[in-house]
Amino acid sequence: MNHLTTAAERPVVPATRRPTSSSPRSPAPGPGGRRPAKSGRGPAEAATPDAIGREPFTTVRAGATTAQSADTTIGTPRAAPEPGGGAAPATRADALADLPSVPDPRSVPYREARELTRALLVRMAGLEEGTPAHSRLRGMLVELNLSLVKLAARRFTTRTEPQDDILQVGTIGLIKAIDRFDIDRGVELATFAMPTIVGEIKRFFRDATWAVHVPxxxxxxxxxxxxxxxxxxxxxxxxxxxxxxxxxxxxxxxxxxxxxxxxxxxxxxxxxxxxxxxxxxxxxxGFEDTRLLQVEENLSLKPLIAALPERERVIIHLRFTEEMIQSAIADRLGISQMHVSRLLSRALTALRTNLTVQSAPPGD
Missing domain, CATH: 1.10.10.10 (Winged helix-like DNA-binding domain superfamily/Winged helix DNA-binding domain)
Known part of the structure; x- marks a missing residue:
């Protein structure tokens, strides 16, 4: 099966001849001094398409490789009919009919894919961007060169990201390389596209794979x-x-x-x-922090402690803040240990009673 079929391989439908005039003279010049097309030509013969690229490109047959002329026209809008001529304007189907056809671009061997890529780039350079013919050739070029994306993706097999995501991002880089490629520079598409593909994948790792964005x-x-x-x-x-x-x-x-x-x-x-x-x-x-409950209790105790007599406040401070024993408190204050115990017990009972009253719900 041919990987590439051009217009030269397709059957040609003969055009219907128009009735010619009985006069042997040529028709009179039309507007602008031009003569209309001869009546014996059909619409396909009257049009003058732009022939883009005459480099031979390869078609792979069963067991053989033959070179064919790239003399066929491709996707360029046909010239408008001359005034007074009988040529009909070309339709969208006519513009796409001259495009080469590759049934399965991914199965084309590497060498033939390079030659096809070169020929298709030459043809696409003369097409207007956004036209159906340009889009079709662009898609064929992407499929022919997907092996470059797979080759670039092998450098990042140690990454934890899915390989399908890397291939998808690499394909975006290949499309950008095809859109920016300049055929006049005389370099291969693979030479130009590989840095673009690798750069697009690295940009993906830099911008999209970090859990927290850092500079x-x-x-x-x-x-x-x-x-x-x-x-x-x-x-x-x-x-x-x-x-x-x-x-x-x-x-x-x-x-x-x-x-x-x-x-x-x-x-x-x-x-x-x-x-x-x-x-x-x-x-x-995580763990349960019991100190969070003490915050509320300390806020509630603060005004109650401030209402106690000064000596009882000092005893509470020395006992619970400085963690002194009762005998040490008694020596510092110059009183007996029994007296310290009674004062401390009375202060704690007052604080406990007042705190219970504050925490009791209204109406109890």
Whole structure:
């Protein structure tokens, strides 16, 4: 089966001849001094399409490769009929009929795909962007060169992102390369497209794969630290320290620490991830903080303590803030330990009673 079918391989339908005049003379010139087309020509013969690209391109047959002339016209709007002529304007189907046909572009061998790519680029260069013919050739070029995307995606097989996402982003880079390619520079499309594809994939990793967005400087520093860490780990046979990384990269310790901290923002771990202990990760991270309840109690006790006599406030402060025993409090205040015990008991009873009254609901 042919991978490429041109207009030269299609059957030609003979045009219907118009009745000619009995006079042997040529028709009179029409407006503008031009003579109309001869009546014996059909619509296809009267039109004058722009022939774009005459380089031979390859069609692959069963067991053989033959060169065919790229002399066929492709997708260019046909010339308008001359005044007084009988040529009918070309339709959209006529414009697409001259395009080469590749039934399965992905199955074309690499060498034939390069030759086809070169010929199609030459033809597409003369087409107006956005026309059906231009879009069709653009799609054929993308399918013929998808192997470049797969080749570029192999560099990122160690990433955790799905391979389908990487291939999709690489295909976007291939489309951009085809749109910006200049056939007059004399370079192959693969040479121009590969850096564009790789750059598009790297941009995807930089902008869309970080769990928390960090500045680009820290993203590049993280990549540098990963390479340096791997190199030093093989050289030292152990994990390098921050000082060793800083000396190896000629950076300060603060910069290395900042880069290592930014590395934690690349990927996030779900709280539902099973932990080493029985249960989810969230159970090992969170705990009940009982001190939060003490905040409300302290706010309630503050005005009650301020209402106590000064000596009782001092005793409470020495007992619960400085954590002194009753005998030490008695020595500091110059009173007996029994007296300290009675004063402390009376102050705590008053505070407890007043706090209970405040916390009781209205109406009780």
């Amino acid at each position: 680009r400087r820290l993203q590049e520093l993280r990549s540098t630290l990963v390479e340096a860490h791997t190199h030093l780990e093989q050289q030292l046979d152990r994990a390098p320290t921050v000082a060793e990384l800083a000396e190896h990269l000629s950076l300060s310790r603060e910069e290395v620490t900042e880069g290592l901290t930014a590395s934690n923002a690349y990927a996030a771990t779900s709280l539902d991830t099973p932990s080493e202990d029985d249960g989810a990760l969230e159970r090992s991270i």
